[in-house]
Amino acid sequence: MSTSERPYHHGDLRAALLDAADRLLDAGGDGAVSLREVARQAGVSPTAAYRHFADKEALLAALATRHYGDFGRALAEAGSLNGMGAAYLRFALARPGRFRLIFGPLLARAAMHPELQAASAAAFATLRAAAASPEAALRAWGMVHGLAHLLLDGAIPVPDREAFIQRVLHREPEG
Amino acid sequence: MSTSERPYHHGDLRAALLDAADRLLDAGGDGAVSLREVARQAGVSPTAAYRHFADKEALLAALATRHYGDFGRALAEAGSLNGMGAAYLRFALARPGRFRLIFGPLLARAAMHPELQAASAAAFATLRAAAASPEAALRAWGMVHGLAHLLLDGAIPVPDREAFIQRVLHREPEG
DNA sequence: CTCGGATGTTGACATTGCTCACATGGGCCG
């Protein structure tokens, strides 16, 4: 009987690596995702990941692409612009690692990762479509994005985050 | 003649290290600041920095503290809330490294660096004082902060940044 | 059945943050 020894070939290592990276991202935040630890969690040698991703950035780009799906869906489910703002903040607060990843400096290099670019463009389009004007969309987007960062970085200490979301987003619609 | 040999004792290594770190921060962004490279630039051994800073984070905290001064002053010089918003965005776009540093994850650990905490509190107070209500301050702050991040991360591609600032900030004051 | 390319492994290198033991010499005490 093969005592649960992994076969030499893993089966679906790519997905396993992404899953492991995901766990690390959620648990330890951005910097906790190291290629070697990801490989360790997947029960595989330190360099095995290079058969599936060009480098660490490519792994993270694939992860970000995966998460843009959930994010975009959460936005789309919220009907109003206000609802989208709340969904935006809730996503950021519930999954800081994912939020920081998909909006992190990686985005600047999205041109090198076509899938990432497409995924982010889709999410952005959802947001833009719900606003009255392009400028209004940018202002709303900027506001929730900035508040998310400030909250995550501890610049705005708030006891009850959900109450904060309600309070800061509840206002008469601007002309 | 002493061929420009450094004396064993540097004189003011602490300042020299901060200057070197500053150059690296401006040139290469966040990740380009390594203790060893900083020491190299200061012409000193790799571990000399530990005589002046507990660890890398302490160095960065000192650097952030230094930059909060400039930042706060830039905000204070702008009279109106709109002017402060523009100053906020201009600072972020002109010095991405400094902006990311002073608002980065380090801020969450500000409690461990009293000087940092004081410096950031002062800058925040300046911003808060210029707004009509606490909520309005948070919304305005969030907006410029978010736009700064989105611009720096390449999420909003704009050809002329100054024109963008004018356009997005120029609106009728909200009730 | 066999052989080639895809997938994993081993070993190595450079870099980084950090610790510990040691060297140096400037400034305070007598």
Place this chain on the structure above:
DNA sequence: CGGCCCATGTGAGCAATGTCAACATCCGAG
């Protein structure tokens, strides 16, 4: 003026990381 102490700087070394090159294994096409 002279000697000693401790702040300051040095060096070697450790563990971890990203990445590369050479090698091992095995699945599937012919």
